[in-house]
Amino acid sequence: MKYLLAICLFKAVLGWWSTGHMIVTQIAQIVLQAENPQVLNIANQILEPLYGPMTHGISNSFVESACWPDDIKVYGFHDFDSWHFTNKPYDYDGFLNITDSGEDVIWALNQCMSTLGLLNYQTAILENALAMRFLLHFVGDYHQPLHVTTLWSRQFPSGDQGGNLFNITFDKTVTELHALWDSVMGEWEVDLVRPLTSDGWHDINMWAEWCMGNYTQEDLAEELAVSNITDWVYPTYHLGVDYAYHGIKPLEKPSEEYLKKGWQIALRQLSLGGRRLAQLLINLFGQEETLS
């Protein structure tokens, strides 16, 4: 019972729940396998020292490693919590009241890129193994509209924490707007067992294929052409304002129309995030010599 409660509390502060994160990394893996398998080898080589017991036996692959920055919260390690989001204000009633912490997801991603960009992974083994895990995770979080947008209004004069305080009527697990989006409209609210079983791998792969099939490289060409990580924020912010906070009020049940649109947006964002992650890794390691 206590364990269940801990899991529930833990869920309330996560990014995309683990399924969403693993879909992003699976998409990146599919792209890398096709375009540059050597880069995928290097990423795995960097991650590998922390596979196994150091990460509690549940992050033994490129795909599962995306979950690690949330897994550590279960063990009371909250030092990096502010790196998972950025609070771009949606200032509905002109109640703006914000202090920008600076150390947000945009800052953290740029830090990960600088660390990994030193290309010292053969000597700085732990540092790179950590930076890579953060990178895999934060690219995902950065594409969740409510990790970017926060509502400030008469009702939320100090902000709604990206929908975490915006209660809705949905089900027992998903009780606020942030969770609705993290769980992709409740579709992926039950986390897969990790290490992934063969059924788990099958599902992650199928869902990654759905995202990629519905939102191809061609569909996303305009956004994929933007290479500056900092500039990725605005389109996602607008998805927050125009869709996540649009057509729903606190305590309401999301309409069928809202859920349908939200599902499409989330799949699109997962496809975009996975493809961008592959591109970042190619930018980092595409010129590296074959190891071992």
Ligand SMILES: *[C@@H]1O[C@H](CO)[C@@H](O)[C@H](O)[C@H]1NC(C)=O
């Ligand atoms: C801003 O937030 C502070 C602390 O939460 C609160 O005391 C203050 O009233 C807020 N200002 C406005 C304009 O709501």
Ligand SMILES: *[C@@H]1O[C@H](CO)[C@@H](O)[C@H](O)[C@H]1NC(C)=O
């Ligand atoms: C949202 O729900 C939580 C948990 O039930 C409750 O503590 C909180 O007061 C609610 N917030 C609002 C703004 O309704």
Ligand SMILES: *[C@@H]1O[C@H](CO)[C@@H](O)[C@H](O)[C@H]1NC(C)=O
């Ligand atoms: C698009 O996504 C849906 C699920 O929403 C899936 O059933 C369908 O197969 C996907 N289409 C492609 C081309 O992948």
Ligand SMILES: *[C@@H]1O[C@H](CO)[C@@H](O)[C@H](O)[C@H]1NC(C)=O
């Ligand atoms: C990325 O964009 C930001 C703001 O738009 C700018 O400050 C920064 O210098 C850019 N970074 C690069 C590497 O061009």
